[in-house]
Amino acid sequence: MDYISRDSCRICFSKDLVSFLDFGKMPLAGGFIRPEDVSAEKLYPLTTAFCRHCKEVQILETVPADVLFKDYRYVSSTTTTLSRHFASYAKSMTERFLNHDSLVVEFGCNDGVLLKPFVDLGVRAVGVEPATNIAKLAQRKGCFVINDFFNLNTAANIQRQHGRASLICANNVFAHIGDIHEPMKAIVSLLEPQGVFVFEVHYLLSLLESCQFDMIYHEHMLHHSLMALSYLLGLYEMEIFDVKRISIHAGSIRVYAQKKATGRHPIAGDVLLAMAQEQQRGLDREETFLTFGKEVYQKRDGLVQLIDSLLQKGKRIVGYGASGRATVHLNFCKLGAEKIPYVTDESSERRGRLIPGMHNPIVSPEQLRQEQPDFALLFAYNFFEEVMKKEQAFIRKGGRFIVPLPESRVVDPVFFSEAA
Ligand SMILES: [Zn+2]
The missing domain is CATH 3.40.50.150 (Vaccinia Virus protein VP39)
Known part of the structure; x- marks a missing residue:
């Protein structure tokens, strides 16, 4: 067995856990893989639970640390x-x-x-x-x-x-x-x-x-x-x-x-x-998390609908920012390279590798700048302003960003003056 599935809380060891969100089988989000390693890639169940005793939220599966972090790509x-x-x-x-x-x-x-x-x-x-x-x-x-x-x-x-x-x-x-x-x-x-x-x-x-x-x-x-x-x-x-x-x-x-x-x-x-x-x-109540679990499925469906409707209109959409967040969205929404042909990333540690699970290639942001697709799905929305500043040329040429959360939507263009 290459992972452990728990039935007790990681903090207080109580077995009084309530599971509120099941992602099914998912790849390791930070395990950006080499093309030649695809056949050896493993998926693991991913279940989220709330501890009624100490109130900690946690996942129930433990993948051994030497598998998770020995070749970590997050710099x-x-x-x-x-x-x-x-x-x-x-x-x-x-x-x-x-x-x-x-x-x-x-x-x-x-x-x-x-x-x-x-x-x-x-x-x-x-x-x-x-x-x-x-x-x-x-x-x-x-x-x-x-x-x-x-x-x-x-x-x-x-x-x-x-x-x-x-x-x-x-x-x-x-x-x-x-x-x-x-x-x-x-x-x-x-x-x-x-x-x-x-x-x-x-x-x-x-x-x-x-x-x-x-x-x-x-x-x-x-x-x-x-x-x-x-x-x-x-x-x-x-x-x-x-x-x-x-x-x-x-x-x-x-x-x-x-x-x-x-x-x-x-x-x-x-x-x-x-x-x-x-x-x-309500962070001390299980109802809060059961409601959250339902909301997650709605968010996923919202993003899938948005992407599909743009693709049907013949638009080209690429991913921006190969983070763990990207792996989660692409896998949970089943967005493979046929829909999102590549994901750009600044880090040379990740470039040339593939998004775990869905295998979208990770490329330099230069590719986006040269190719000028219609939309970039911004997984790194937590660095929104930094990205908007960096990609002014893409935006000025009509490129638009999509953010997946809190609501999936096409964001209005943000312009910065040359001096900014
Ligand atoms: Zn606990």
Whole structure:
């Protein structure tokens, strides 16, 4: 068996789970494949469930981490939005929590998109990254990176060589871990008594608000609300003392946590407000998610109808942005290369490969610019403004973008002056 199907919650181990969305069999969303590997490609069931006990939303299937992440193709620094975000993140953390000899540890450090700004600020920083190809990119930028998973063993090695951490960071990774208790134990052991654990994750409330079912795939095992995170941290005598909603990935949160007994930060009012808002929106009730499940099927049908009606009019439609979101939409809507002949992507890591499952080729955005199709289906709608600025020539020549969510629609052209 190359995956495990759970019947208990990943956080509290309760069996009181209610399944609310079944995608059927799906490929690994980030597993952009080489044409020669198509025959060996595997599909896995994908089922989403809500835990009645601790309120965590999760998928029930676990594909082993070495299958999911050893050859990961997602490189954070490819987008300037993310690069800017993390540069300002490093500056703000340094000012708020660090002094001249503090150690920062980031697990799931990707290509050093946050680590490098820390290094540039003169901060001692250690990264941990399991994907070998991605870890190398960070190392080449001059970051100190351990190519491994973050667990008690790695934490002990870091402590021996560098001491304990004043700040531990984890960004867009805290949802990607099958056994979340492993990094939690490592955090508790490596963090100084007054240290701070800061992480960014896609936010369940944002997922619900704009029906972002395209964030649900095998790599994203957990979909966190603050109330469920608070429960998880509480198991390790930790607490959330601050939270900030951020626009990254179409709706994330930055969560600040500390050890309950020794942490020195007062609990911000925003934490209590956000918890109250979650309750008001029904994040603690299964009905909310059962309704969401039904809505997802309607959204899928809406996009299929829009694409089919444009194709019937003889329009040519290509995909834009080969992300996990693209894999979900193309597979869930069954949009193969006969409908969407290719998907463009900036990342040279992904170009020349195929969209998992549906096998649409991934090409350079240059192809879109040269060929000028009628429509580009924008999977990377979370980088909407950046894309609109970059593709002004395509838009000026009459090219139009389609966004799949929150409602599938053709967006009105956005023009920027030459100076912008
Ligand atoms: Zn639970």
